[in-house]
Amino acid sequence: MAKAGKRYMGQNFLISTTVAEAEAAHAHGKTVLEIGPGKGILTKELCKVAKRVIAVEKDTKLFAVLGAALQYKNLTLVNRDFFLAAPDELGLGKVDIVIANVPYSMSSKIIVWLREHGLEAVLCLQKEFVEHMLAREDTSSYSRLSVMCALSFRITEIMNVPRSSFRPIPGVDSEVIFLKPGKQGITRQEDLIINLLMQHKKKTLRNAILDSKEELGVGSKDISRFIEGNDCSQRVFKMSPERILGVAKGLAALQKL
Numbered sequence: 001m002a003k004a005g006k007r008y009m010g011q012n013f014l015i016s017t018t019v020a021e022a023e024a025a026h027a028h029g030k031t032v033l034e035i036g037p038g039k040g041i042l043t044k045e046l047c048k049v050a051k052r053v054i055a056v057e058k059d060t061k062l063f064a065v066l067g068a069a070l071q072y073k074n075l076t077l078v079n080r081d082f083f084l085a086a087p088d089e090l091g092l093g094k095v096d097i098v099i100a101n102v103p104y105s106m107s108s109k110i111i112v113w114l115r116e117h118g119l120e121a122v123l124c125l126q127k128e129f130v131e132h133m134l135a136r137e138d139t140s141s142y143s144r145l146s147v148m149c150a151l152s153f154r155i156t157e158i159m160n161v162p163r164s165s166f167r168p169i170p171g172v173d174s175e176v177i178f179l180k181p182g183k184q185g186i187t188r189q190e191d192l193i194i195n196l197l198m199q200h201k202k203k204t205l206r207n208a209i210l211d212s213k214e215e216l217g218v219g220s221k222d223i224s225r226f227i228e229g230n231d232c233s234q235r236v237f238k239m240s241p242e243r244i245l246g247v248a249k250g251l252a253a254l255q256k257l
Helices: 017-024 041-049 060-069 104-117 127-134 144-152 188-198 205-211 220-229 241-255
Strands: 031-035 052-057 075-079 097-101 120-126 153-161 174-181
Touching (some): 017 120, 041 052, 052 060, 060 075, 120 127, 127 144, 127 153, 127 174, 144 188
Parallel strands (some): 097 120
Antiparallel strands (some): 120 174, 153 174
């Protein structure tokens, strides 16, 4: 969820049992990893139906509150920064799904983490962020995030969540989505190239490549041959994720020469 202010590191806490139940509906019989349980409204619903719940809370005060309030045999609470936790603390290798109400400040990092670990997830995210995730070519919201998500996940919209579902009330609405990892593999090298191209998304592909030549580390002759051998007249933001990936693969091959 979006975070604002300095209440418990600025968190807006979910108060809607309806939303928590809808999220937990995907947890039946599974081992669930929850990121940032906050005051535990989702955690309670998860523990009712999941085989096991591993809830990771960074804030020590909230961790203490959760430990005192939640007495479930299938719950493991971890007091750790999620991104610094060891794989065994997160139960990786045994976790079936990630279910969480995600702070806006962590949203991009969580999406990258999910892609790297190939895990399914049910996430409540800021609605505007979801719009960027789902954006397609030739729209104003189309971004590197859009390309990454289109290539890496199949995304299903589950429900809209009004801002009144949180306390304190944030300034924006949210949305719950389901992410299933796709089969499209993207190397780190290709990902970096996609990022470079999307930094120049309003330019033609030709100019985006030329403007990124230094960062690409590809010689001028190889760049020229690539541009001459491909249609590079289209503006990058009008190109589909699949076409952008194809270009990235081609440029990555030149980096290996």
